[in-house]
Amino acid sequence: MFKKNYIALIFPLLMFSCNVKKFIPEGEQLYTGASLHLETHLAKKEKEEIQNDLEKLLRPTPNSKVLGMRFGLWAHYKGEKEKPGFINRFLNRKFGERPVYLTQVEPEKTSNILMNRLENKGFFFSQSSYQVVEKGKFASLSYKVSFSEPYTLETYQILGDSLPIMKDIQTQLDRTIMVKGSRLDLDELKKERERIDRDLKSKGYYNFNPDLLIFEADTNQYEGRKFDLYLRLKSNTPIKATFPYTIEHIQVFPDYNVHLDNGEGDTVKVNGIEFIQKPEIFKPELLQKYILFREGSKFNPEISRTTSNRLSNIGNFRYVNISYDLGDTLLREDGTYPLNANIYLSPLNKRSVRAEVQGLTKSNSFVGPALLLGYQNRNIFRGGEIFNLTGKFGYEVQLASGNREALQSIEMGLTGSLVFPRVLFPVPVMNRFRYSIPKTRISASYEYQNRTDLYLLYSYNTSFGYFWNVNRYVYHEFNPVSLSIVNLARTTPKFDEILNANPFLRRSFEQQFISGMNYTFNYNQLADPERKNAIFFGATVDLSGNLFRGINALFGSENPGTIFGLEFAQYLKGDVDLRYYKKFTKENVLVSRIFAGLGIPVGNSLSLPFVKQYFAGGPRSVRAFRIRALGPGTFIPEDISAGGFFDQAGDIRLEGNLEYRFPFNKYLKGAFFVDAGNVWLYNENQALPGGKFTNSWADELAVGGGFGLRVDIQLFVIRLDAAVPLRKPWLLEQSPWQDRFRLGSRDWRRDNLVLNFAIGYPF
Structure with a gap:
């Protein structure tokens, strides 16, 4: 069947x-x-x-094909009939392809x-x-x-090596790609010229370009298909292209405006760099640390690009432009020409205020309106610092799933953050970073959350840490200080009943203090849009409570699980996210993803704090199951009420996804997908039978599949996925695999068909 x-x-x-x-x-x-x-x-x-x-x-x-179907061609034929009708004309206009x-x-x-x-x-x-x-x-x-037999290289020589520039080319000939046995390949010759140009530019040859080089091949010296290769300068090469350039003068305009005279400001010189501004927009002693070249250094385009990138990453400037102009036309005694560097920085508006009315859909199924008020001050201390203050008020209701009760929530919060575009650290470390200087972030927030039928919760959070890019692929974030205090101020009898039925859940709410450190690493090849196949790898490590446990043990505390009278959580948590994007064409992509997360409660903790637990199901997980409708393990609540929402979470999460994405037209995309996964508990919980992770975890995976539509207009993506469960792990002792698909049955659709509406791709 x-x-x-x-x-x-x-x-x-x-x-x-x-x-x-x-x-x-x-x-x-x-x-x-x-x-x-x-x-x-x-x-x-x-x-x-x-x-x-x-x-x-x-x-x-x-003509293009989607899953074997020539839909565009079919739409064209239908739309070109004598009386096509409105629908066929529309399909032809939007999707049609001429045969x-x-x-x-x-x-x-x-x-x-x-x-x-x-x-x-x-x-x-x-x-x-x-x-x-x-x-x-x-x-x-x-x-x-x-194929015929190719012509291969026998010797490679530089002609005119008495010139200084040719001597510089000769010194780096050991890095050539033109080695003995190479084919006479036009593309390889172009690459060789570009390699030589890059090397010469790094030595200061500002006016040089690869078109000034010419290759000559001689095949007359051999009977077989071999050739000698010669490289020389073109006869009309300008003299100024054959000498390096030294930076003689550096000027920086931190408040540049193309419509104004920017040379009338006050000039301050720091480390040989002139800063021209009035009034002082950016402190020169801080800004000069982002500039990597100095007076007397030879021109180097790579250092110039890196400097531009560092200045852009400050986050205060609309655009950064580094331009060079020739200085004195006379050749200097050291055999170089002078070059002046001008750095133009156009600042963004310093202050901004925004108000937003949002319609929210969260990963925990809560939806509702929210009012967001925000204030931002860029360059608040004239060192590129960005201060953000955000206030929020929202009312949300969780969409009911089947017989599950709908939860209501009133949330209010205030968040402040201060980002320094440099490293706040006792030891100077900025010079260790070339591509992008790490930023320091200090944040604090307060949140009021009233789940009207269950509890009233206050939470206070603060963190201190650093984030930076090593290059355009690699991102790091390290927060050595992360503190959260949760105060469960009020509970209703209904919620007390839920807590009494699940001691693990009670413990996860009683541990009011979460203190530790966390680290995130991302390697993202999607930053290169020309790459045919791309990999994304993300990893996070989160440690909490271990320092306080050690301090209490050192001083022999009678209550080793508390600090300042508050019970703290202690756990080790880490997860990895690996994705592979196989591009058949630019928009026909097969995406595979594996996610694995493990949280180990230690010390006085029986499970992870509720806010740190994993859950499965929903628009970014196993889409054939609703939010928190999976697990832990083979557990399923006897009564699908509010309690099930809190019970169905875990300390361990394993998940795999496979999705084939294809276009209908420029903006409308489609996808077929299969998801599998579940969550489990690390420790046995009698209130959640079947929830503990065991060696039979593979038999407890949920599987679902479906089809999705996406409206992709580049700025954002609106996604609608329809999915049905193929395997239900709680039916393991019966028949977990779906054996029939009755799409015509309203009861079957209500129990099995899941629609997920979300913003953005799932991964």
């Missing part, structure tokens, strides 16, 4: 994909693409690189382009052929390319 239901769902899709055949006109064949076969003795990796390069030249591109027929293909022209590209790669006098592969109304092309 399980397989039949899936076949019943897939079969109509397959039939739909074939429907375009009847629209293809007589005498035409739909072009379905081309294949390319290479006959060569090249190594596997080199062959794959050339194959990928040549396949990009195959034209034209056939690509075999008669539009020019295989001879494509073959010539392939041969030209091979010649650029050193394979002269290769051969190519093609044939048409017909399948009724459909046709494709098969190209075959037979």
Whole structure:
């Protein structure tokens, strides 16, 4: 029955994909693409690189397919009928693609382009052929390319090495990519010129560019396909391009305005750098630490880019522009020309006030309106410091799930933070960081939370820490101080009953003091949009209570689990998040994700504090199950009431996701997905039978799948996912796998079909 239901769902899709055949006109064949076969003795990796390069030249591109369906082509045919109707016209306008027929293909022209590209790669006098592969109304092309023996490098020499610039090229020739045996590849020659240009620029050759270099190949010295390579300067190379440049004068304008005369301010010189501003916008002694070049140093574009990046990361400037102009036209005694550096910094508005009315949807299923008032002061102490003060008032109600009661909440809060664009540390460490200087953040907040039918909670939080980027891929955040005090001021008899039924839950609310440190590491290749396949790896470590436990043990405290009269939580917690993005095309992506989190309660803690626990289900987890509707383990509440919301959390979380994303058009995207996961307890809890993590954890995973629609307009993504459970772990002793799909049954849909509305992609 399980397989039949899936076949019943897939079969109509397959039939739909074939429907375009009847629209293809007589005498035409739909072009379905081309294949390319290479006959060569090249190594596997080199062959794959050339194959990928040549396949990009195959034209034209056939009509797109989504899961085997030519939806765009079908929409075009339906919309071009004599009386298409409103829906078909709309589909054609939004999704339609004009058909690509075999008669539009020019295989001879494509073959010539392939041969030209091979010649650029050193394979002269290769051969190519093609044939048409017909399948009724459909046709494709098969190209075959037979490689010739390539020309390979024998020697590589620099001509004119009596010139200083040629001597500098000669000194770094050991880093060349043109080694003996290299092919006569035009792309490799371009890379070699660019490599030489980068090296010369790092030595101060400001006016040089790679087009001033020319390669000459000599094949007459050998009987076989070998060549000697010579590099020289072009005859019309300007003299000023052949000498390095030294920075002679540095000026900084911290309050630059393109519409004003910026040279009338007061000038202050710090470490040889002139700061021109009136009044003082930014303290020169602080700003100069972000500038990496000094008077007398040779021009270096990499140092210039890094300086620009450091200044931009302060967060106070709308744009940063570093420009250079030639100084004295005479050659200096040290054999360099002078260069002046000007740094223009255009500041953002210093103060801003905002008011927002929000409609919130949270990961814990709470929705409702909120009023947000915020004040921001950039550069509050004239050192790039950013002060933020935010106040919030909100009313929320948790959407009921089945028979589960809806919880109501009134929240008020005040949060203040101060970010310093430098490291506040007893020892100077700023010079150790080149790409981005770490920022120091101090924050404090107060929150009032009234779950009207359950409890009244006050919480106070403060933290001190650092965050920074090592490069555009790697991010670190370290908070050596993180304090939270939670005061459960009032409880209702209903909530007391919930706590009495679950001693672990009671303990998680009684531990009012959470103190420790945490560290976050992210490696994100998605920062490179041109990367074909990307990896994201995130890891977090959170430690709490261990310092206080050690202090109490040192002084022999009678109450080792309390500090200042407050019971504190003690735990070790860490989690990892690994994602892999496989790009078939720019927008056809297969995303796989594994998440694993472990919290170990130690000392006087039986479980993690409630605010630190894991939960599963919902729009960013196993989407076929509602928020906190999974676990722990095989546990399921006997009475799905407010208590179930607090019971279904754990100390351990394992989750895996697989999602295939594809476009319908520029803004509307689709996705098919499968999710699996659950949460478990670290310690046995008699109130939650089946909740402890055991070796049979794999049998206790929940599995769900579904389809999603996303409106992606780049600024934000609106997401709607529909999912159904495929495996329910609490039915382990019966039959956990879903054996029937009755989409026509209202009762079945109510119990199984889950809709998730969210902002942003799930991962």
